[in-house]
Amino acid sequence: MxxxxxxxxxxxxxxxxxxxxxxxxxxxxxxxxxxxxxxxxxxxxxxxxxxxxxxxxxxxxxxxxxxxxxxxxxVRASPALSLRDTAMPFMEGVHDVVGHHVQLGVLDGDEVLFLERLSAPNSVINYTRIAGRLPLYASSSGLVLLAHGSADLKQRVLTGSFTACTPATPATPARLRVTLAEVRQQGYAYCPGYVHEEALGVAAAVRGANGRVVAALSVIVPNDPGAQAVVPVVRTAARGVSRALGAPTGKETAEV
The missing domain is CATH 1.10.10.10 (Winged helix-like DNA-binding domain superfamily/Winged helix DNA-binding domain)
Structure with missing residues (x-):
């Protein structure tokens, strides 16, 4: 050394x-x-x-x-800024409907890095912040990015260390494998109480011009049965951002 x-x-x-x-x-x-x-x-x-x-x-x-x-x-030549600017109108639309937190996250190393977040007074608790990070296995955005990530990335995370934020966090290799399979099958991540017991995250993949996943658009809402209603809102917005980035159509559940 x-x-x-x-x-x-x-x-x-x-x-x-x-x-x-x-x-x-x-x-x-x-x-x-x-x-x-x-x-x-x-x-x-x-x-x-x-x-x-x-x-x-x-x-x-x-x-x-x-x-x-x-x-x-x-900021001058940041590709993240271009992504954020493209996503912002869609995020604002989701925020108008949901009224809680709307986030844009990207993969950075073995974590999800949040580029932008829109919130409102009295929104549900949320630990993320702009330029903040969370483990891939614990957050809805992270699970989307991990589910569509490389085999090497999955192997590193699955063989790494886990810290459960709550009892609901998929903080074991077996639970994480099941969760990732569900994300890929259904086309979005639905995470009740994964980071905080009172909060629920929903995230969908954003794809770039080559069809690969470049980001995850997510919302954090109260952990109650009504949260299921935001799923189509998030998925529609993520598809809108993808189209604005030039992503091929019909790639939402394509393998990487």
Missing amino acids: RTPHQESVLSRAARILEAFSQEEPALTVSEIARRTGLHVATASRLVGELVAHGFLGRDDDRRVRIGVRLWELA
Whole structure:
């Protein structure tokens, strides 16, 4: 294993950027050094350079946070932004009907990453947030992405570790295999109480121009019998986004 002083400057800078989280968006240099394993002097020097380039910024109290320049560069040519912009009118339509949470998630590594979320006051509890992540096996969006993912992805998740959010979470290989088969057979994920016992997720696949699944559109509603009524709304919206992305027709349940 390479020791920290053998790392490239770029690798160290990347570790500094990854030290921030949504729960703690602002950190002191000492906190950054502790989280990254860098010497305080090294962390201070690199933070100073990142601030000079606008990738990091400083508050009035000298705490450090992600800079606007980094956001600008990330957005400028992001394929995720194009996907989000295409999906937004359909998401707004679903939100008008459902009145709770509507989300757009994509596969990133072995997790689902949420690009966008629409919510309303007094909506049912929801742990997701924009730029937040959840395990693939626990969320409706994640299950759709996993069900249509590669064999290697399924193997990694099925042989990995599981943490059940609730008793309903399919947090064993056997239960997950059954759940994935159901998702592929019925064309959507229906997840009562998987992440929180009071919430229910419904998700459907969004396909790109090559017919492959590129995202999952989902809603989070109260976990009650009335939730079944939102299934056709979600599936119709997901098909609409797919068509807008140029997906071939008739690909909703096609194998990847």
